[in-house]
Amino acid sequence: MATIAEALLAALDHHQAGRMNEAATLYGRILDADPEQPDAAQLLGVLLAQANQPAEGRRFLRRAAVLRPGSAETQSNLAGVLRLLGEAGAAEAAYRRALRIAPLLADAHANRAGALRALARPDEAARSAERALALDPAHAEGLVNHADADVALGRAAAGEAGARRALAVQGGLAAAWMVLGSAFSLTNRWDEAEPAYRKAVDLNPRYGEAWENWGALLAKLGRFAEALAAFDQAEALRPGALLCVTRGIAKLAMARPLEAVADFDRALAARPNDAGLHWNRGFAQLLAGNWAEGWPEIDWRRFEVNTALPWRAFPQPTWRGEDLAGRRILLYAEQGFGDTLQFVRYAPLVAARGGRVLLEVQPPLVSLLSGLPGVERVFARGGPLPEFDLECPLMSLPRAFGTAVDSVPPAPYLTPDPARVRRWRERIGAGPGETARPGPGTGPETGRGLRVGLVWAGNPRFQGDRLRSPRLDGMLPVLGVPGVRFFGLQMGPGRADLGLVPGFADFTDLGPEIADFTDTAAIMANLDLVISSCTGPAHLAGALGVPLWVMLPFSPDWRWLLEREDSPWYPTARLFRQRRVGDWAEVATRVARALQGWG
Structure with a gap:
């Protein structure tokens, strides 16, 4: 009859050869014969985790840890299973126990970095990965987890470089492809991110986080059916609140705000005091037109700590609408x-x-x-x-003020400075209505035409600016409308577009002459129309009561609502919405057609 040691060697041989059923049977028989055999308990726990039974694997690894409390390997294996189960806090603690026993264990340092990332502690994660790499500079997990921490810290270039180094060590490492996709996404290189995520799930079809990230990106690209299929895969592999949040944000990108609310509600059931979740839920309700439910949720933004915005905390109480009595x-x-x-x-x-x-x-x-x-x-x-x-x-x-869609305080409510209005009138020509638009067959040499201001880009630091800004090349069909004098009002980085598009004889760039918003308001007072992306000058035109056409992405900011061409905020506004994600040419063609028939 074989000894336990011989049976253990036979089981390990099956295990290493991939004969999982035979190995599991032998490990089980060993534990039946000796329930306190630590090697069998540990190896059966590892096998069960590899066979997609992490909860059962955890049970045996915990038994092994009790039987052999001084084993760094056992603690590290237990930590790995806990990570698979989404128990990042318990995993990080197990890795720390392993490192107290064996401080030079590179695997534990590297994998602890992954647990720390899951706990949203990227600075510590980077330091843990650095310790792994100091022990083993070619440690693939150390490289990829350091790259992941870099991405979490907003260091896209470092994250990309680290992921590529990890792939040079181990080309089939799915986590490295996933991090590479996230690095590309961080810098809006979506066309490069998509195949990277696809490669990650091809290499590891059970990689739930990669399916989730891929789904989020597919939603941004307008590939909605594929995005929903990816989320279904992710949910089957790693259900939970975090997935609901990602999918809810993706549902907003799909312009499905009430479905997004349902996902946020599921997440809030698990995390009722999550300020960011309430904030997202508020945006979804506002976009759906449910303002009474949305405004209280939006106020949660003041308790959100994971944001770069400088939320203010004052000792004075917040006003809620009561009579002020001279205060x-x-x-x-x-x-x-x-x-x-x-x-x-x-x-x-x-x-x-x-x-x-x-x-x-x-x-x-x-x-x-x-x-x-x-x-x-x-x-x-x-x-x-x-x-x-x-x-x-x-x-x-x-x-x-209890504002509802039908009770928005009216516009206009801003007035341009008269002196600056006069000065800009001299600069750009007569004010609105003072000259007739030229008739058919006339051009700028025989008629002055409509005066139209253009704004094509917002603040690139805004996370959704790539989706909301048509850029100047997205407005080319508008610039081709004859008999119209166009004036560029663009400020900031968007002005770089001026060097990338053909020149137009009837286009005047006023940007270098604009000192502030008071100048912009005075210019707008001398225009017949402003055509803008969703950015500050659009709101300025609406607040002044200037005719305004806004080019909107498929899923707009909440304030523009859905499925309407007008705005309760700005009576002079007309909204031109994308019918397909990213298709600005079709929007601009409709704007150009409307401009040809306007006036």
Whole structure:
């Protein structure tokens, strides 16, 4: 009769040869004969994890850890199974126990980095991976986990380089392809990210995180059916709140806000105090037109810690809409120029409630907003604050006033500076309506035509700017409309497009002459129409009451709602929506056709 040692060697031979059933049977018989045999318990736990039975594997590895508490290998194997089960905290603790026993165990350092990444501790993850690489510079897991931490820290180039080094060591490492895809996604290189994610799932069809990331990217690319199929695969492999969040965000990209709400609700059932989840749920409700449900959720943004936005905490209470009785209230900008321009309409209404309004805004907006009725003082963000009794960020004012789709405070509510209007009239020609549009067969040499301002790009630091900005080449069909004088109002990095598109005789770039938003407002007052992407100048045109056409992506920002050509925020606005993700040419063709028949 074979001894336990001989049976163990036979079982291990089966295991290493891939004969899993035979190995599992022998390990089980050994444990029947000796329930305290630590090697059999450990190896059966590893085998079960490899056979996609991680919960059973955990049971045997825990038994092995009790039987052999001083084994770093056992603790490291247990940690690996705990990671498979999504128990990142317990996995990280097990890796630490392994490293207390064997501080020079490169595998444990490398894999602990992966657990730390799952715990959203990328700085520590990078340090743990660095320790692994100091022990073994060609450690594939160490390289890929360091690259993953780099991506989490926003270091896309370093993440890409690290993933490529890992692939040079082990070309079939699915995790390296997944990290490479994430590095590409971080810099909007979606056409390169998609095949990288596909390679990851081809190499490891049970790689749930890669399926999830691939699904999110496919949604951005407008490949919705494929995205949903990828999420189904991910859910089968790693169900849970995190997947619901990713899929909910993807449903927003698909312009399916109520389906997104359902996913966010599932995630909130597990994480009811997650501020970011509430914030996303609020955006979905607002996009669906359910503003009464959306505004309270949006206020959770003030408790979100995983954001670069400088949320403010004041000792003064937040105003909720009650009578102010002469108290001083600080209203302040917190996000982009467009948000400030959209919600500053509420400042005079706050004054009408009896408040002494102090308005803090971005420095380029101070001059423009200084004439708002009822506002006691307008000052730039970043300087010392005056004394005040109450505070309210501008974006929380719609909730305070109970704003619904049919009760938006009306526009226009901003007025351009008369002196600058006169100066810009001299620069660009007569104001709106002062010359007739030329008839058929006439051109700029015989008629002055419509004056149309163009804005084609937003802030590239905004995460969704690639989707929302048509860029100048996306507006080329508009620029080809005859008998129209176009004026470029674009500021910022989007001006780089001017060197990449053909010149047009009837196009004048005013960007270098614009000092601030007060200049832009004065220019708009001299135009017949502004055509813009979803960015700050669009809100400025709407706030001034200038005719405005907005080119919108397939899934727009919440404020534009869905399936309508008008806007409750801006009565002079007409909305031109993408019918397919990324297809700006079709949108621009419709805009050009409308422009030919307008006026």
